Amino acid sequence: MPGPSSLLIELESVYYTYPGSKFAALQDICAHVGRAEFISVIGPNGSGKSTLARVMAGLLLTSGGRVLVNGLDTSRPESRQEIRRNVGLVMQNPDNQLVAAVVEEDVAFGPENLGLPSAEVFRRVEEALAAVGLSDMRSRPPHMLSGGEKQRLAIAGVLALKPLCVVLDEPTSMLDPLGRQEVLQVLERLAESGTTVVLITHHMDEAACADRVWLLDKGCLLFDAEPAALFGQLKLLHELGLTSTSAGELAYHLAEQGFALPAGIVTMEDMVKFLCRVLK
Amino acid sequence: MMNNISMGQYLPAGSPVHRLDPRSKLICTALVVPAVLITFNPLGLTLVSLWTLLVVLLSGIKPGVYWQSLKPLWVLLLISFVLQVFFTPGNVLLTVGFIKISREGLLLSGWLLWRISVLLLAASVLTFTTTPLQLTMALEWLLSPLRRLRIPVQELAMMINLALRFVPTLFDEARMLLLAQRSRGADFNSGSIKERVSRLTPFMVPLLTNIFSRAEELALAMEIRCYQVGAARSRLHVMRFRVADYAALSLNTAILAAVITAKAL
Amino acid sequence: MPCIEVEELTHxxxxxxxxxxxxxxxIELTVYDGEFIALAGSAGSGKSTLVQHFNGLLLPTAGCVKVLGRAISDKQHRQQLWRQVGLVFQFPERQIFSSTVFEDIAFGPRNLGWDSTTVSKLVKDTVALVGLPEEILAxxxxxxSGGMLRRVAICGVLAMRPQILIxxxxxAGLEHATRQLILANIKEIQARQGMTVILITHHLEDAAVFAERVAVLHQGVLLSIGPTxxxxxxxxxxxxxxxxAxxxxxxxxxxSQAGIYLPSLPLSLADAAQLLQQMLQTNRVRPGGTP
Known part of the structure; x- marks a missing residue:
């Protein structure tokens, strides 16, 4: 068991029901996110992934149970601003989260809201833009950027608040392969540098990059495990209308034809390694 | 996407005019307006015109671009010019059929055309060389005394900023909707006014729905980034008056003063 | 028979x-009657601009685009093209405006001037065609849900029975199963009704399974076109x-870089599984991976 100080977000039997709805969007979610951990969340459409993201960022207050961020209860109004600073949320459509007509001004928006002195705002803008590789585009208007660049800009806008954790709600679903790769590289760099990352995605090959994967269905947390363990559960994934990673699916096809492969083949690398071993 | 440059678009060029403090540019443009309007003296207007032309030349943007962006307005101006020439009574210089061209008509409309051109040029210099963001910052600064009257100047400036940020996005959205519904056979261009209004439903309903859902998400995005209405904010860029700003402001004031004096004499 | 001919198109x-x-x-490109062709390219490659010429929403700056035998520069032809060329825009659910699904799907067919019995039959047929329950019409x-809404929006174009569907x-933005379902449906309709399908995508796995030919655009230039x-x-x-890829x-x-050569190039996971199975069998690899 990790000690309490190593936990960044604690979800204690969290329930959430949207006002006016009969069904709980989240039911009895018990989980935790450790410091510097990279977690991905998968699940069918409508399984409660976005709700979970908003609950973790303290934007929605639980209907039952509680959420602690860095030890602070999200339901307490006096800790709201600090929770906002500690947990950044990036949403699916970058167009709707960029607030300024110039790249650097957009990144500056967060630090300006904190009332930091101009020199500090400037430094944070520099750092955040460098972290996502957009330093050369600082004076461009956001609507002239590509999808991948816009989403990296949205991430920079959150990073400028120096959060402990960044939660991303399907940040790549509107992007082309190149844009997706750019965003994913940024996330991997972030995770390496000690920022906690929670990535909601329906690209299984992306989800497999994480340390742990959460599987949601109908508001319940069905699975909380390492990628290798989850992506071997093909029956379960298929029943939910999901897939495994491409390599996992290939292993499944082979198994159906009578070649059960050893467990734990999740990535292209795993697959190539295995085939080299048996075919050479 | 729009297919020509409209007035009001920022064009980066890095000229001395671009580098001026947006506040001095805003004030100077504001001063040109009365200077143009009060003068009835060709010398005074020539002075203001030369000053405007000088700034246009210094702005690093080709005169052709000014010409092109103002073209739609020129057409309007020319029409009003022609009408005024035809219908102002006075000493008739030339008669073509029932149309009489008078000396007064020619003078009056020429005078009007000249003045409006100067005003349009001055406004174009301002918007070509100043980002919308700088403009709102300058405006916020100019209006800041109103805060004493409990007018939320900062929030107003934020609203203008957001509107500026979303104009291109909403423009694309509207264009996309229009094309999409047209390719399903929507006809927005024929029928009586009543019919046309009801035919707009397939365009207006989703447009408004999408704008509202965008606005909702935007509000959330601002909240995530610690925005609080009424809280004190700092700024990334601090505006600073430099030597060039003082020079431009004094020159401009001097011209206005000259024009006023000329009128008083 | 070519149904779209693009000659030296510059925009x-x-x-x-x-x-x-x-x-x-x-751009030089010919699309043939009844084929399923994928236009692939990253964002900003010009795919969307290109297809907007196909139903007359855009005009070439230079060059010529012929659709169904006539140039789109012909105004009369261009203005009637929407009757034969259906265009499903990105995120089409953002264009839904009616308060019932039926009304929204019926919008296009009504604009075509069909009578109400035909329209209502077409709407019902279309919904059945993509495997949605009839109750959804009310x-x-x-x-x-997002996936349902997307399918409804696509029905709005399909119900117009276009000769060419773009x-x-x-x-985009949908989970794997729904995406597969939509494309499989379209493929079926294409095969049954001889409709021409132009699929714009940056997801080549989909092109590999469904398209007969693929064209690749990059920065406004056609890099390659040929069989998938x-x-x-x-x-x-x-x-x-x-x-x-x-x-x-x-x-x-x-x-192949590691020295293992498959007998042919697999495009889909099913292909790859089949080829690998043959190799594993000839190598007498036992299940579990021990030779």
């Missing part, structure tokens, strides 16, 4: 201004266009 945005931008340059679109990323197998095997070219193609390539 500029903001022509003659400092913001002038080449959207398409010298539903309020706002109560539907779809811009119909699966031929185009998708050019991984370097795909990479240059900012695309990712299907998993199976990449796997085959990595294996």
């Amino acid at each position: 500029l945005y903001y022509p003659g201004t400092p913001l002038e931008m080449v959207a398409l340059r010298d 539903a309020d679109p706002r109560t539907l 779809m811009d990323e119909p699966g 197998r031929e185009v998708l095997s050019q991984t370097e070219l795909l990479h240059r266009a900012g695309l990712k 299907p998993f199976a193609v990449e796997l085959a390539q990595q294996l």
Whole structure:
């Protein structure tokens, strides 16, 4: 068991029901996110992934149970601003989260809201833009950027608040392969540098990059495990209308034809390694 | 996407005019307006015109671009010019059929055309060389005394900023909707006014729905980034008056003063 | 029989201004009756601009586009093209405006001037065609899930029975199963009714399974066009266009670098599984992976 100080977000039997709805969007979610951990969340459409993201960022207050961020209860109004600073949320459509007509001004928006002195705002803008590789585009208007660049800009806008954790709600679903790769590289760099990352995605090959994967269905947390363990559960994934990673699916096809492969083949690398071993 | 440059678009060029403090540019443009309007003296207007032309030349943007962006307005101006020439009574210089061209008509409309051109040029210099963001910052600064009257100047400036940020996005959205519904056979261009209004439903309903859902998400995005209405904010860029700003402001004031004096004499 | 002929098409945005931008340059392309062709390219490659010429929404800056035998520069022809060429825009659910699903799907057919019995039969048939339950017709679109809504929006175009159907990323933002379902449905309709389908996508796994030919656009230039197998095997070219080759193609390539050669190039996971199974069998590899 990790000690309490190593936990960044604690979800204690969290329930959430949207006002006016009969069904709980989240039911009895018990989980935790450790410091510097990279977690991905998968699940069918409508399984409660976005709700979970908003609950973790303290934007929605639980209907039952509680959420602690860095030890602070999200339901307490006096800790709201600090929770906002500690947990950044990036949403699916970058167009709707960029607030300024110039790249650097957009990144500056967060630090300006904190009332930091101009020199500090400037430094944070520099750092955040460098972290996502957009330093050369600082004076461009956001609507002239590509999808991948816009989403990296949205991430920079959150990073400028120096959060402990960044939660991303399907940040790549509107992007082309190149844009997706750019965003994913940024996330991997972030995770390496000690920022906690929670990535909601329906690209299984992306989800497999994480340390742990959460599987949601109908508001319940069905699975909380390492990628290798989850992506071997093909029956379960298929029943939910999901897939495994491409390599996992290939292993499944082979198994159906009578070649059960050893467990734990999740990535292209795993697959190539295995085939080299048996075919050479 | 729009297919020509409209007035009001920022064009980066890095000229001395671009580098001026947006506040001095805003004030100077504001001063040109009365200077143009009060003068009835060709010398005074020539002075203001030369000053405007000088700034246009210094702005690093080709005169052709000014010409092109103002073209739609020129057409309007020319029409009003022609009408005024035809219908102002006075000493008739030339008669073509029932149309009489008078000396007064020619003078009056020429005078009007000249003045409006100067005003349009001055406004174009301002918007070509100043980002919308700088403009709102300058405006916020100019209006800041109103805060004493409990007018939320900062929030107003934020609203203008957001509107500026979303104009291109909403423009694309509207264009996309229009094309999409047209390719399903929507006809927005024929029928009586009543019919046309009801035919707009397939365009207006989703447009408004999408704008509202965008606005909702935007509000959330601002909240995530610690925005609080009424809280004190700092700024990334601090505006600073430099030597060039003082020079431009004094020159401009001097011209206005000259024009006023000329009128008083 | 060609149904779309594009000759030396160039399209500029903001022509003659400092913001002038080449959207398409010298495109040569022919689409044949009844085929399923994928237009692949990253964002900003000009795919969307190109197809907007196909139903007369845009006009070439230079060059010529012929659709169904006549040039789109002919105004009369252009204005009637929507009757034969259906265009499903990206995120088409954003265009839904009616309070019931039926009304929304019926919008296009009604504009075609069909009588109400025909319209209502067509709407019902279309919904059945894509495998949605008939009860959905009475539903309020706002109560539907994202995937359902997307399918309803696509029905709105399908119900017009277009000869040519153009779809811009119909699966964007949807989970795998729904995406497959939509494309499989369209493929079935194409085969049964002889409709021509142009699929705009940057997801080559989908092109590999459904398209007969693939065209690759990059920065407004047509990089390659040909049978799916031929185009998708050019991984370097795909990479240059900012695309990712299907998993199976990449796997085959990595294996060949390691000295393992598959008898032919697999495009889909099913292909790859079949080829690998044969190899594993001849190598007498037992399940579990021990030779």
